Amino acid sequence: MALTPIFFLGLSFAIFSLGIAGIMSSRHAVIMVLSSEIGLVAAMLLSVSTFYFGTGGNLLGLLFTIWGIASAEAMALIVIYRYLGKAEMDLDVRKLSKLRG
Amino acid sequence: MYVTIILFTLLAITGLASIIGIFRVKDLLHSIVLLSILFISISLVYLTLSQPLLAALQLLVMVGGVSTYLFIGTASQGFSRFKHTNVALLLVGALIIFGVMIYPVASNASQYSQASSNTFSVSSQSQFLAADAVLFYIIALLLFGIGLGAIVMYKKIGAGKWR
Numbered sequence A: 001m002a003l004t005p006i007f008f009l010g011l012s013f014a015i016f017s018l019g020i021a022g023i024m025s026s027r028h029a030v031i032m033v034l035s036s037e038i039g040l041v042a043a044m045l046l047s048v049s050t051f052y053f054g055t056g057g058n059l060l061g062l063l064f065t066i067w068g069i070a071s072a073e074a075m076a077l078i079v080i081y082r083y084l085g086k087a088e089m090d091l092d093v094r095k096l097s098k099l100r101g
Numbered sequence B: 001m002y003v004t005i006i007l008f009t010l011l012a013i014t015g016l017a018s019i020i021g022i023f024r025v026k027d028l029l030h031s032i033v034l035l036s037i038l039f040i041s042i043s044l045v046y047l048t049l050s051q052p053l054l055a056a057l058q059l060l061v062m063v064g065g066v067s068t069y070l071f072i073g074t075a076s077q078g079f080s081r082f083k084h085t086n087v088a089l090l091l092v093g094a095l096i097i098f099g100v101m102i103y104p105v106a107s108n109a110s111q112y113s114q115a116s117s118n119t120f121s122v123s124s125q126s127q128f129l130a131a132d133a134v135l136f137y138i139i140a141l142l143l144f145g146i147g148l149g150a151i152v153m154y155k156k157i158g159a160g161k162w163r
Helices: A005-025 A029-053 A060-086 B002-024 B028-048 B052-074 B087-107 B109-119 B131-157
Strands: none
Touching: A005 A029, A005 B002, A005 B028, A005 B087, A005 B109, A029 A060, A029 B002, A029 B028, A029 B052, A060 B052, B002 B028, B002 B087, B028 B052, B028 B131, B052 B131, B087 B109
16 A cells, blocks of 8 residues: 555645634634645645646746745734734734724 | 555644644644644655655745744744634534545545556655755754744743843
8 A cells, every 4th residue: 555645635635624714713813824824835735746646847936936925924924913912902803893994 | 665654644643733733722832833843744744755855945944934933923922812713613614624625536536546556656765764854854853942942941031131
């Protein structure tokens, strides 16, 4: 018995579904950003396994795009967390509607 | 052959458990440590696919870059002041999404097993842990431990004594 694509598909689908469900079920802005990072990791795993089992192609461009999105998200999170944390906000997304205006 | 399957299973369990832990713990810094463990386990999964370069790049970018940003962002004021995740809703939603995604794959599972038998026989399975990659991982884990230790010392000793 060898490692078939089903293993990697199943793992990446499980990680991706946990990430999306985390965005749905969480109230904290930081946890929501962490959930989207989990989804990006699952996308990377799926693309690498498809590259390995499929016909190949140029993978690094796609991976660098996803890495860039992930690091940009993390930097945006720092800005949100530091400035809203200093302003004694709770980062509860249900209360973020008060930020309007 | 079985070593890769056992390693893959261990890594999958580690990754999924660390994801559940992200939503369970109350300290955001612990969530980010668990997210880093997920990144490390995913980069080790790349090694089971015989891709040491991608594994090293994943380790550099995600653990070295993204986790460091997140550590810096949440190191000083970590705790969530409210219960942030409904874990039951998380698990139910994840099961529904996973079922919807895996159903078309599982109904055509025989095609995927045929696709694997073409590629794995010619790939270098036995060299999935190259010597350079092991060195790289040892150095990366040492640096990760140094970073965590620095944060723990900073929290234990306190910033006030150094001023």
